[in-house]
Amino acid sequence: MRADDHAEDDLPSRELLERLREAEETLDAIRRGEVDAVVVHHPDGPSIYTLESADRPYRVLVEHMQEGAVTLTGEGVVLYCNQRFAALLGLTRESMIGRSVVPYLERADAMVMAALLSPGADAGRAAEVTLHRVDGQSIPVTLSAVDLPFEPGMPRLICIIATDLTHARQRSHELAATNAQLAGEMAERRSAEDRLAVALEAAGMGSWDIDLVLGAVTISRQAEGILGLDDIGAAARTLDSLALPFLANEQAEVRAAFEQAMTTGLLDFERRVRPKVEGGAHRWVHVIGRTYQRDGVPSRLVGVVSDVTERRLMETQLRQAQKMEAVGQLTGGIAHDFNNLLMVIGGSLDVLESALPEDNPKAQRFFAAAKSGVERGASLNQQLLAFSRRQDLQAQPVCVDDLLRGFATLLSRALGETVSLELPQPARRWYCRSDPHQLETAILNLAINARDAMPHGGRLTILTSLTTLTPREALAMAAEPGSYVVIRVRDSGTGMTPETAARIFDPFFTTKAMGKGTGLGLSQVYGFVRQSGGFVSVTSELGQGTTIDLCLPHTDEVASAAPSATAAPAAGDGRVLVVDDDINVREVSVAMLGALGYVTLEAGDAAQALTILARRSDIDMVFSDVIMPGEINGLDLARQIRETYPKVAVVLASGYTAQLQGDKGAPTDVEVLRKPYSRAALATALTQAKAAKS
Ligand SMILES: Nc1ncnc2c1ncn2[C@@H]1O[C@H](COP(=O)(O)OP(=O)(O)OP(=O)(O)O)[C@@H](O)[C@H]1O
Ligand SMILES: [Mg+2]
Structure with a gap:
């Protein structure tokens, strides 16, 4: 043991320098670890500080800290370990001393440990490994290794601090699980929103949402399109502006419906919105919504909007087709019985004719009148039979264009000089399956009606094209899905009111003066086209002319070379x-x-x-x-x-x-x-x- 003395303050400077030198030597000795204790002189006596007393706080710290601490040889043999390190492995401190830690490591971690123990490694190196407790449990830990200062003659020593990661791992697993759940919920929600958007789009619907407290309106792009709100601008989106797309005279009722929905909780109406293009047809939209309350006060009105124009049109067409079907059946029944009656009357008249006294002109006149009545009745009946689809049709492939062109001169004459006939060249020469004679009669009937609707002249255009009916459209037309040749007969005449247009195919419906029209022309057209497996549609507006489409089943078969009515008839002379x-x-x-x-x-x-x-x-x-x-x-x-x-x-x-x-x-x-x-x-x-x- 070496002792160093410190002298009084008032010593000569040489002695002071001597003491300074001694103090420096002492410090060097402490740094080299050659000193066990230091004696410090105080006015009230000397104090001795040993190195052992200097280390004590660290020892206490190491013994009681939550981390495991272990001193190992370069081969991994335990020289010292604290209580916590032994506990991590489920062993006692005493049993650990002198054992290698390597058997308590996962096999793959042995290499990691070797790297930690290897000489010349960084001072503050660390690695994560898994320890195997004696009870078989695995414990993840971080090992931080530090080399002890090397002393000659002593083995190389490494101090390692082991931090148990079990709780941290568990928490991060929990956190990851929570995150995953959250991400899953968000993805689910997003996909639900996507699904809803896709479903709304597929259903041709748009959504809207009104915050009744703030008065703010949110509208999906599709809803904007349906309502034709695209050009109104986002700034103007208020509850009131939602009524603007509707027809001017219906806006008040639309507003009232929204107001009412706040008390009833439900909104459900179909109304017409303005056409998207100037002069276009009105469109029908269906608005459905529901009111939500917060603290007993209506706070949100949410719903969807869809364009139902097509559906309404189809409903009307279907109703019309059903009505015509019913009227057709009734008429057919009557025409059949009527035909039998006419046969009886006509046959009886034939028999009576021979018994008619030749010298009785009055009786002969009555007889002739009776016969003429039977003939008129028969000709009417023929049209009724056509309407009720009970005539003998000789369907064959007919080239519509050839038929029309072969027939144009006659049509022009029937139309008179003031009406011009236009027959634009079609894209192709379409063939339909039909009875050419009846088809000519139908077109002639349409032309004569058009002429009557253009008393001051005008234009009749006949166009042909091809259309395809989807199953949905076919259902509405009470026809089969497939391709149809369309013969469109358009006039620039007076047009019709919706009430007239709804009845034109009804047998005996005419707006013409008594004796001018029987009201059977279009009934023939309708019955013939239906019997041919086609359908007829009418578009007409008062003052805007009329368009009638005859749609006949399309065929790829070309008309046979055998003489058919479509072949140009032999030119006559005489x-x-x-x-x-x-x-x-x-x-x-x-x-x-x-x-x-x-x-x-x-x-x-x-x-x-x-x-x-x-x-x-x-x-x-x-x-x-x-x-x-x-x-x-x-x-x-x-x-x-x-x-x-x-x-x-x-x-x-x-x-x-x-x-x-x-x-x-x-x-x-x-x-x-x-x-x-x-x-x-x-x-x-x-x-x-x-x-x-x-
Ligand atoms: N192109 C048209 N323009 C305006 N109205 C029409 C046109 N075609 C038909 N109509 C209306 O439909 C009604 C019925 O027509 P339909 O051809 O069945 O009978 P009609 O012409 O009155 O008599 P018929 O043809 O038996 O001589 C007509 O009276 C007319 O009011
Ligand atoms: Mg007519």
């Missing part, structure tokens, strides 16, 4: 006398014959016809209606011509051809044409009648 009391019918016949190449003359009844025949010798043929007022009907006229002018060919037209067959019927060389007839049928009848004479 002079034909047309006899008919109905000026309209006569007009059409003259137009048809002119289109076929014949020169025509006209007579209003049989007597007039006979006068013309007596005067001229250049008449090749007579084309006459059977039922006509006056003494002589068409049949009698035919008989007289056969006797007086055997070279003149005769064609009779009648709505009830059955009557013209048999002994009492038309002479055998007289051709009979059933009304309504097509131009092709007329051409054939004339050619055959002419052939019979040559």
Whole structure:
């Protein structure tokens, strides 16, 4: 043991320097660890500080700290460990001394430990390893290693502090689990929102949300589109502005509905919004919402909006189709019974005719009137049968464009000089399956209606195109899904009120003066198209003209080469006398014959016809209606011509051809044409009648 003395203050400077030197030597000795104790002189006596007393606080700290502390040799053998380190491994301190720590490490961690123990490593190195307790439990720890100062002759010593990470790991696991749960919930919520957005979009709906306290309105982009709010701007979004897209005269009711929803809790209305484009059609929107309360006060009004224009249109179409179906069935039943009655009456009249006294002109007049009544009844019945889809149709592939072009001259004549006919070239020559004669009749009916709707002239356009019906659209049209050839007949006429448009296909519905229209024209059109498996649609607005679409099933089959009505009829030549009391019918016949190449003359009844025949010798043929007022009907006229002018060919037209067959019927060389007839049928009848004479 070495002692150092410190002298009094008033010593000479040499002695002072000597003491300073001694003090420095003492300090060096302490630094080198060569000193065990220091004696310090105080005025009240000397104090001794040993190194042991200097270390004590550290020892207490090391013994009681929460971290494990261990001193190891370079090979990992324990020289010292605190209570906590032994406890970490589930061992006593005594049993640890002299053992290697390596067996208590996870196999993979042995390398980590070797690195911690290796000489020359960094002073403050650390690593995470897993300790294996004797009871089999695993404990994650951080090991921080420090080399002890090397002393010659002593083994290399390493001090390690082991911090138990169990709780920290657990907490971070808990935290990670909480985070994961939170992230999961957020993802779930986001995906629920996405799903809702996708579902709303798929359903064609938009959402809106009104904060009733702040008066702020939030609207989804889709809802803006549906309401046509795009151009109003976000700043103007208030509860009141929600009513603005609706028709001006309906806005007050829309506002009232929103107000009411605050007390009733529910909002549900369908109203019309302004068209998106100037002059466009109104659209219908359906608004549904619900009010939410906070502390008994309405705080939020939330809901969806959808465009239901198409649905409403389909409902109307379906109602119309159902109505027509019902009326058709009723009419069909009546027409069938009516036909039987006419057969009985007509047949009985035939039998009675032979018993008719020839010298009783009054009885003969009544008899003729009765027969003519039967004929008129039969022709009406024919249209009723067409409407109720009970006529004999001869469906075949028809090229619509060819049919229209072959028929254009006749249509133009039927339309008169003040109405121009336009037939734009279609994109393709579409074929539909239909009865060409009935199709011509239907188009002629539409053209005559259009002409009547354009008393001061105008334009009739006939366009053809192809359309495809989806199953949904097909349901609304009561038709089959698939492709249809559309024949669009558009006029620039008076148009119709919605009330008229809703009834035009009804049998006997007419707005024309008594005797001017039967109201069966469009019934024929409707019944024929439906029977052909197609459908008809009408668009009309008062003062804006009318468009009627005939949609007939499309076919890829090309019309057969066999003679068909669509093939251009043989050009006629010769002079034909047309006899008919109905000026309209006569007009059409003259137009048809002119289109076929014949020169025509006209007579209003049989007597007039006979006068013309007596005067001229250049008449090749007579084309006459059977039922006509006056003494002589068409049949009698035919008989007289056969006797007086055997070279003149005769064609009779009648709505009830059955009557013209048999002994009492038309002479055998007289051709009979059933009304309504097509131009092709007329051409054939004339050619055959002419052939019979040559
Ligand atoms: N193109 C049209 N423009 C305006 N109104 C039309 C048009 N087509 C038909 N209508 C209306 O529909 C009604 C029914 O037409 P439909 O062809 O069935 O009978 P009609 O023309 O009155 O008589 P019919 O054709 O038997 O001589 C017409 O009276 C008319 O009011
Ligand atoms: Mg008509």
